[in-house]
Amino acid sequence: MNGLAQHVIILPVLLPLIAGAAMLLLDERRRTIKTRISIGASLAIAASAVWLLAQVEDPLTPQAFVYHLADWTAPFGIVLVADRLSALMVLVTALLGAAGLTYSLSRWALLGPRFHSLYLFLLMGLCGAFLTGDLFNLYVFFEVLLASSYGLLLHASGKRRVKAGLHYVAVNLVASLFILIGVAFVYALTGTLNMADLAVRLGDLPVEQVPLLKAGAAVMGVAFLAKAGAWPLNFWLPTTYSAAAAPVAAIFAIMTKVGVYVLLRLATLMTATEGSFELFGASWLLYGGIATIVFGAFGVLSTRHLPRIAGYVTIVSSGTVLAVIGSGSEAVISAALYYLVGSTLGLGALFLLADQVTRGERLEAAAQDVGPVFSDDYETSLRNEFEGIELAEELPAGTALIAGTYLLVTVLLVGLPPISGFIAKFGILSGLLDAWIDTGPTPMAGTQTAAWFLVGLIIVSGLTTLLALIRTGIDVFWVRHEQASTMALRPSEAAAVLMLVLLAVGLSVFAGPAIGYTDATSAYLADPDVYIRAVLGGVELNPGDVAGLKELP
């Protein structure tokens, strides 16, 4: 990849930054142009992600592309790395972001100023966190995405959001400090922040420093587990996600996956070198994931409020991926990645649908809200979120569409055939069983028992999710309420929901190529040498080799 083409890697970070910043200069009343810019930017990110995906998939080109920021050689400068995993995650982010933005056009984007800019900054933080190959840069991108998520969570204001926001911000500020402590530990011991360089240097670490490094890694791991929504660090999650505006909650669905992504990335990079070095304890991921699934599986049954249910399903989904990564064979990780993509899209759609079916109850809540907060908040008449919503009398096409997609999303998230959720869960279960048959009862008997437990738990969590979603579905669609007829889908909202559902269906129809891709991804992750060589290239440096420093261009 030479010439201009190599700069495509940085587009997912630069485009939303430039577009978002430019929109800050535009008056809040110029909605049409803001809409065009933000949708265009999110589609352009998706296009560059597709291009990157095609590049890493191409057998003739390397599997990992490295972008040296300001042309500083790794490990001294910051690098962006586009490989199979990060390209896939950027693509999912961009698609989910485009759907969320499309959905917001009809109403949510009008409920407060600077929605589009914040949304694009969130996309920038997400893409950056997926692409970066530097630990401290990862922290910075985390802060970018968190800062904009704070703003987005408070979008449209209201008492419920501010109360939820207070908890969310406090928890995440503390978690960010944990990342910093972990990063400082890693730097103090290894003298590097570059992930690939770190993986190399772990082998040279004196034995007496290993416990210290493990402590640092554990502190960092706690922070990422908190972001991933692992039990017991996830009590804020359902409240926050159900309080957020629908398109914001939809993009929040991938924020838990950032934590999962980082854990997967660091764990694979650091465990596979020097054989015995098990840094991010896989068994902790397994047990933590299992506890998370149990919490989520009971959580879905504890409430009849659809946005909260969606929050708990997010926890189940993220717990499943964590536990499966912790159980750790190649085949399972492939299935887990496939599951991650499908369930993230499904969750996005579920949050959007939840917005549709809970309008009636929020009509009352909105009446208590106060006036505009910002001086350039021109939509004071829309401050009552629900003014001007057409109330449909009979069963209109919109309601039928909502009910139909609700059914599809349920099937997808629960893991029933024929949608991708089933294929993913089948892959996970068969992978877990295969791994057991291959190794048989081993000295790691505790982990094996846990893996068996996990098999059962994945099925049970599917069942409780099914029960909760069916119960709510009956409540919403079949029982006749006084306000049951508040569902009138607008074209942009329908387009967003349909886009997500069709993507999930497409993921099932083209399951062959998709699983082929995730298979190759997990094989690639199992061999971190490709990543390390791509990043470090030919630079051979001994620790403390200052002479080498001077000769660099």
Added chain:
Amino acid sequence: MELLLAIGIGVVAAAGIYLILRPRTFQVIIGLSLLTYAVNLFIVSTGRLKLGVAPLVGEAPVTDVAAYADPVPQALVLTSIVISFSMTALFLVLLLAARGFTGTDHVDGEEGER
């Protein structure tokens, strides 16, 4: 000097953790600030403590790396100070908004039983 710094960081961090666990939003924000200071000091200390040495390599050939301070933690701590400062400001706004909406400074937005 190492011991003094370590004790200092420990005391500040402990005070920060105690305050974060308190029920009033103002206590939480002061606790977050204290914890941030502790973490920032910790980051600086990862470059090893040295007095009166420059972090920059000049024109003269480098003979002894130990004669220089590590510039990386200094750059890191600058970034983290800026980020945590702005996050604290954001939290302060949120704190005031929550006070306005709920009429109380309790973190849950309602008074617990005493």
